Amino acid sequence: MKFGVVVFPGSNCDIDCYKVLSNVLKKDVDYVWHDTENIEKYDVIILPGGFSYGDYLRCGAIARFSKIMDSVVKHANKGKLVIGICNGFQILTEVGLLPGALIRNNNLKFICKTVPIRVENNTTPFTLNCEKGQVINIPIAHGEGNYFIDEEGLAQLEKNNQIVFRYCSEEGLIDEKSNPNGSVKNIAGICNKAGNVLGMMPHPERASELLLGNEDGLILFKSIIDYLERGHFE
Amino acid sequence: MNNKPWESVGLTREEYDKILEILGREPNNLELNMYGVMWSEHCSYKNSRALFKHFPTSNERVLQGPGENAGIIDIGDNKAIAMKIESHNHPSAVEPYQGAATGVGGIIRDIFAMGARPIALLNSLRFGEIEDDAHMRYLFSGVVSGIGGYGNCIGIPTVGGEVYFNKCYKGNPLVNAMCIGVIEHDKIHRGTAAGVGNLVMYVGASTGRDGIGGASFASVELTEETAVKKSAVQVGDPFMEKLLLEACLELLDTDYVVGIQDLGAAGLTSACSEMASRGNSGMVIDVSLVPRREEGMLPVEVMISESQERMLLVIKKGAEEKVKKIFDKWGLHSAVIGKVTDDGMLTIMENGKIVGRVPAKSLADEAPKYYREYEKPEYIDKKRALSIDKLKEVNDLNEVLFKMISSTNLCSREWVYNQYDYQVRTNTVITPGSDAAVIRIDETNKAIAATTDCNSRYCYLNPRRGARIAVAEAARNIVVTGGKPLAITDGLNFGNPEKPDRFWQFRESILGISEACRKFNIPVVSGNVSFYNETPENAIYPTPIIGMIGLIDDLDKVMTMEFKEEGDIIVLLGSTKEEIGASEYLKVIHGLELGEVPEIDLDLEKRLQDLCVELIDKKLIKSAHDLSEGGLALALSECLAKSNLGAEISVDTDLREDIYLFSESQSRILVSLDTNNVDKLKELCNRYEIPFTVLGRTIKDKLSIKINGDLVIDVKVEDITDKLRSVLPCIMG
Amino acid sequence: MKAVVYVTLKKGISDPQGNAVKEALDSLGYREVNKVRIGKIIELELEDMDKEEAEIKIKEMCEKLLANTVMEKYSFEILEG
Amino acid sequence: MKAVVYVTLKKGISDPQGNAVKEALDSLGYREVNKVRIGKIIELELEDMDKEEAEIKIKEMCEKLLANTVMEKYSFEILEG
Ligand SMILES: Nc1ncnc2c1ncn2[C@@H]1O[C@H](COP(=O)(O)OP(=O)(O)O)[C@@H](O)[C@H]1O
Numbered sequence A: 001m002k003f004g005v006v007v008f009p010g011s012n013c014d015i016d017c018y019k020v021l022s023n024v025l026k027k028d029v030d031y032v033w034h035d036t037e038n039i040e041k042y043d044v045i046i047l048p049g050g051f052s053y054g055d056y057l058r059c060g061a062i063a064r065f066s067k068i069m070d071s072v073v074k075h076a077n078k079g080k081l082v083i084g085i086c087n088g089f090q091i092l093t094e095v096g097l098l099p100g101a102l103i104r105n106n107n108l109k110f111i112c113k114t115v116p117i118r119v120e121n122n123t124t125p126f127t128l129n130c131e132k133g134q135v136i137n138i139p140i141a142h143g144e145g146n147y148f149i150d151e152e153g154l155a156q157l158e159k160n161n162q163i164v165f166r167y168c169s170e171e172g173l174i175d176e177k178s179n180p181n182g183s184v185k186n187i188a189g190i191c192n193k194a195g196n197v198l199g200m201m202p203h204p205e206r207a208s209e210l211l212l213g214n215e216d217g218l219i220l221f222k223s224i225i226d227y228l229e230r231g232h233f234e
Numbered sequence B: 001m002n003n004k005p006w007e008s009v010g011l012t013r014e015e016y017d018k019i020l021e022i023l024g025r026e027p028n029n030l031e032l033n034m035y036g037v038m039w040s041e042h043c044s045y046k047n048s049r050a051l052f053k054h055f056p057t058s059n060e061r062v063l064q065g066p067g068e069n070a071g072i073i074d075i076g077d078n079k080a081i082a083m084k085i086e087s088h089n090h091p092s093a094v095e096p097y098q099g100a101a102t103g104v105g106g107i108i109r110d111i112f113a114m115g116a117r118p119i120a121l122l123n124s125l126r127f128g129e130i131e132d133d134a135h136m137r138y139l140f141s142g143v144v145s146g147i148g149g150y151g152n153c154i155g156i157p158t159v160g161g162e163v164y165f166n167k168c169y170k171g172n173p174l175v176n177a178m179c180i181g182v183i184e185h186d187k188i189h190r191g192t193a194a195g196v197g198n199l200v201m202y203v204g205a206s207t208g209r210d211g212i213g214g215a216s217f218a219s220v221e222l223t224e225e226t227a228v229k230k231s232a233v234q235v236g237d238p239f240m241e242k243l244l245l246e247a248c249l250e251l252l253d254t255d256y257v258v259g260i261q262d263l264g265a266a267g268l269t270s271a272c273s274e275m276a277s278r279g280n281s282g283m284v285i286d287v288s289l290v291p292r293r294e295e296g297m298l299p300v301e302v303m304i305s306e307s308q309e310r311m312l313l314v315i316k317k318g319a320e321e322k323v324k325k326i327f328d329k330w331g332l333h334s335a336v337i338g339k340v341t342d343d344g345m346l347t348i349m350e351n352g353k354i355v356g357r358v359p360a361k362s363l364a365d366e367a368p369k370y371y372r373e374y375e376k377p378e379y380i381d382k383k384r385a386l387s388i389d390k391l392k393e394v395n396d397l398n399e400v401l402f403k404m405i406s407s408t409n410l411c412s413r414e415w416v417y418n419q420y421d422y423q424v425r426t427n428t429v430i431t432p433g434s435d436a437a438v439i440r441i442d443e444t445n446k447a448i449a450a451t452t453d454c455n456s457r458y459c460y461l462n463p464r465r466g467a468r469i470a471v472a473e474a475a476r477n478i479v480v481t482g483g484k485p486l487a488i489t490d491g492l493n494f495g496n497p498e499k500p501d502r503f504w505q506f507r508e509s510i511l512g513i514s515e516a517c518r519k520f521n522i523p524v525v526s527g528n529v530s531f532y533n534e535t536p537e538n539a540i541y542p543t544p545i546i547g548m549i550g551l552i553d554d555l556d557k558v559m560t561m562e563f564k565e566e567g568d569i570i571v572l573l574g575s576t577k578e579e580i581g582a583s584e585y586l587k588v589i590h591g592l593e594l595g596e597v598p599e600i601d602l603d604l605e606k607r608l609q610d611l612c613v614e615l616i617d618k619k620l621i622k623s624a625h626d627l628s629e630g631g632l633a634l635a636l637s638e639c640l641a642k643s644n645l646g647a648e649i650s651v652d653t654d655l656r657e658d659i660y661l662f663s664e665s666q667s668r669i670l671v672s673l674d675t676n677n678v679d680k681l682k683e684l685c686n687r688y689e690i691p692f693t694v695l696g697r698t699i700k701d702k703l704s705i706k707i708n709g710d711l712v713i714d715v716k717v718e719d720i721t722d723k724l725r726s727v728l729p730c731i732m733g
Numbered sequence C, D: 001m002k003a004v005v006y007v008t009l010k011k012g013i014s015d016p017q018g019n020a021v022k023e024a025l026d027s028l029g030y031r032e033v034n035k036v037r038i039g040k041i042i043e044l045e046l047e048d049m050d051k052e053e054a055e056i057k058i059k060e061m062c063e064k065l066l067a068n069t070v071m072e073k074y075s076f077e078i079l080e081g
C-alpha cells in the first residue's frame, strides 16, 4: 500500500500529510513532485493544502495545469483513490474531477479554527469507519472555502449521495450559525459519483495526534487503510 | 551639484565632511546616496549603538549574538534556534496590508539567510483606539490580514503575539514581526564575503524602483508630507518567497556557499558592503547584470532599491552552474553579478565601467555614532502621583468586571489569531490564546515556547521598571508553559532620539532590559530599533518589545493555563499589593493613565519562576497562568473561559475590593492542583520563600468571589466567555 | 498589441466583497450607491498579430485559465497599438 | 445609473499575481503574451444624478476607499441608464 503526496510549488501541508502517514500510521509514503508523469505505483494520491502557485488568480487555477494532473485524472478514472484537502480540493474542482467551485469566505477573512463536521456519507473508502451522522472536530484554515454549486448541480450531488461532510453544531445540527464560510448547504466535503475522489476543506492531517489536541482526523486515514487492505467494502 | 548635497540624502553637514575625509574627494551622486541609506538610523543604528554595550549578549548557549541577520541559541542535540524581530511601522501606516505583509517577508528572510528553517512567526501590534475611529479599524484590519496573508501563504504558522490599543499610537501604529527558525549547528551560515575570486550571485525576484528610500523613510517622523512623498510601498509576494526559501535551504545543504544575506533595508548597498566588511574583503559588482523589471533604471536606483524577495550569495568559484540549476528547478532568477576582491573597496560598475567606488567598511561600520543627550521628562513626576483615596468607590463589581473584560486591551484576541494559520506544519502544541505558544521541534522530544511582551504604559510612566517588567513577564509566560527562558530578541520602538526626553526613555529602557536579562541569565541575541515614531502632535509611549523563547526539554511537561477538573484547588503564588497605578483598571474604569508602576523585585521573580518550573517538573500542578493586565480577576476569567468550569473563591484582604481584584502586582502565577498535592505545594513555596494564597476551588459553571466574607462577584462563566470573545468582532463588524 | 480582459461574477452569485464595499461606502455617507460588484481586470501585452487570431487566442485563455466559468463570465477588448 | 471603476497597480509596483498568470500562460503555450497585470473592476449601481455630480462623488470614493493611491491608480466611466 503506497501513498503519494503531491508537491506543487507553494504546497505547504505536504509535510503534514506525510508526517501523519509515515510517523503516526507507519505507512509507505512518498513526496511526488508536480512534474511527475508516472504515478502508477501509488494506491492513493493526496493533493495537500497550501497555496499552490500562490493561489494567484484563483485557488488551484494554475496548479491544475501541472504535468502531474493529467496522470491524477487518469488515476481517478481507473477508480483509484484521490483525496484533495483544502487547496487540493480547490485543484480538484478546477480540474473538473469534482463539481462546483470554492470562492471567498463570506466574511472575507482567512479562518483558522477547529470546527465540528458531520459525516453525511459513510459509504466512501474515506469514511467507512465512521458512523453516518457522526460528528468529528477538524481544523479548517482557508480564505476561500466557500463551496458554491448551482441548484442543478446541488440536486445531482444530493441525488448521488456525493455530500460527504457538512459543517454542523457540536450536537450535529446543520444550521446557519455553524456554517463558517458561507458554503452552500454547509458543504465541507464532497466526492465524485464513483466515490473514489474526495475533496474537503477541513484538514484531517492536523487532527491526528493527541499532542496537538485532537485525533479525530485519523478515522479518515484509517478508513482508507482498511479499505485498501480489504480491497473492498465490508 | 547643489550646495548642500547632504540634505538630499538626509545626512548632516558633519556627516558629509566625514565622507569627504574618508574618500579624499567629493562623492558622486551614487556614492552619496549609498552613504545616505547606510548611515541612516535604520541601517547604522547611529543613535542607539552606543547603548547596546549594556546588554548581556553571550552565555554558554549563544552561538550567534547580535550583528548577524539573526541570533542563534543552542538547544542541544546539535540543534539550535535562530530568532529575530523587525519593525515595519511606517510602511504599515501608509499601506497596512502590504506594509505588514512585507514586514513578515523580511523577517523570514533574515532567518533562512542563516540557513535555518523558519518554524514560527509572532507579531506585536499597537494601534490607536479603535472604537470610534474608522481609520484605525482599517489599519488594524489591514495589518492583521497582511500578516496572515503572507504567513499563511508561505506556510509558516503564526503562533502568537500581542495587540494593544492606546491613543498614543494613533498617528504611529507599530507592527513588529518576529520569526523563529531551527538549524543544525554545522549548517549555520553567515553574511560574509571571503575568498578573492569567489562569485557574487543575486537570486530571487527582479529589481524594480519600489521601496527606494525605505531605510531613510523609516528614519524620519511621519508627517502628511512624508506619507505622500515617500510612497516607499511594495507588494509582497509570499509565493516567490516560499520558492526562495526552499531553494536557499536546498542550496545551503551543499558546500557551494561562502556567505548569504537577504536584501532588506538599503538593498544591494547594504548587503554588498556588509558582506564585504564582515569578510574583511572587497567586492566588485556590475549593476547591468542585476535582473530588473523596469527599464532605464539608474545605477543608484538599482543599488538602493528595496524590492522584496531577493537574496545575495557569495559562492565558491566554479559552482555557479550548480547553483543556477537549483534555482532553475524552483523557477527563480539567479545571476552572477560580481566577485570578491581583497582591496576592501565596494566597486560599482555599469556595463564594465566604474560608476562608484568606496571603502566597504566605511558604509557598513563607520557610520557616525552618537551619544545623544538625555533628560528626564517633566511629565514623569507629575504623572506618577496618584492618590488612591481620591479614587471613586465602585459598588457593583460584577459590572466592573464586565467593563474590564470588554476593554479592547483585555478581551480575547481570537478575532486576530483566527485569521492566522497557526497550525500548519503540525507542530503547534499550544496555540495562540495562552501565555506562550509552544512549538514541537521535529525529530526530538523537545519544544520551544515563544512570546512577545511589553506594557508600554508602564514604560511611559517608568521606563526602567517597565522594561524590567517586560522581560520578567515574558519569562513568566515561558515558565508557566513548562519552558526555561533561553534568549531574547528585542524590538525597540521609540520617538525621535534627537530629543533628550525621548532619548532618556530609550536609555532607561535599555538599562531596564539589561538588568533583568542579567538577573535571569537570558542573553539578547538580536533585535531592532525603530525611532522617529512620532507625529507633530505626539510621540508613542516607549515600546521596547521583548520577544523571548524558552526550551521545554520534555514534551510530556508542557503546561497549559485552563483549569482541568472540578474540585481542584486554586492557588495564587506571589502576593497582591496596593498596586493599581498604571493599570488597565485605572484607565478603563476611572479614565486615568497615571500612577506608579508596580514594583518588580527581580530576585523574588526569579525564585517564583524557579518554583513554577519545579512544580511542573514534579507534576504537582495541573494548570498555570501568568497574571498581568487586569490582575487576578482577569486571569481567573481567562482560565475559566478556556475550561468550561467555574471557580469559587474566598479570600481575606486589607486592600480595597476593587484594588485586590484588579491590582497588577508583579510576580504572581495562578495555578490549580489536586487537593492531595496542596501540602507539597506549600512546602515548596516555603522553600522558595514565595508567599501564596489558597483562593478556592473549581466548580461548575460560575465564578463567585467572596472578599472578607462578602460576595462581590457572582457571574455565569458562559457570560464571561461570550463577552471576552465578542468584543473585537463587535467593534470590527 | 494590448488586450484587456474583464472577469466578473455571474449574475446570482453572491459577492461578499462587493457587499462589504457597499457597506463601507454607506458608512462613509455615500447612500446613493445601491449595489457594488467586484471583478477582475486583466491587462495583457501581446506580440502583434492579426486581430482575429488574437480574439481566438484570448477566448481560449479565458476559457482555460483566466475565468472559471462555473461562476464567472468574461469579456475582452483588443486595443491596437 | 451605473458606473465602472478600474483600479490597477501603478507602474513600477510589482504585480506578483500578474507575473504568476504570465508564467502559467507561458507554460500553457501562449508565448505571445509578454506581460500580464491584474487589477480590479468595481461596478457601481447608483441613484440617478447629474453626471458632473456623479463624477465628483466617484472620484471621492476612489480616493477615500476604492483605491490606495500610494500604490494604485484608478479611472472610471459613467454609463448612463
Ligand atoms: N497579534 C497577535 N497575533 C497572534 N496572537 C496574538 C496576537 N495578539 C495576542 N495574541 C495571543 O493572544 C494571547 C493573549 O495575549 P496577551 O494578552 O498579550 O497575553 P499575556 O498577557 O499572557 O502576555 C496570547 O496567546 C497571544 O499569543
Ligand SMILES: [Mg+2]
Binding pocket: B162, B452, B453, B454
Ligand atoms: Mg503579553
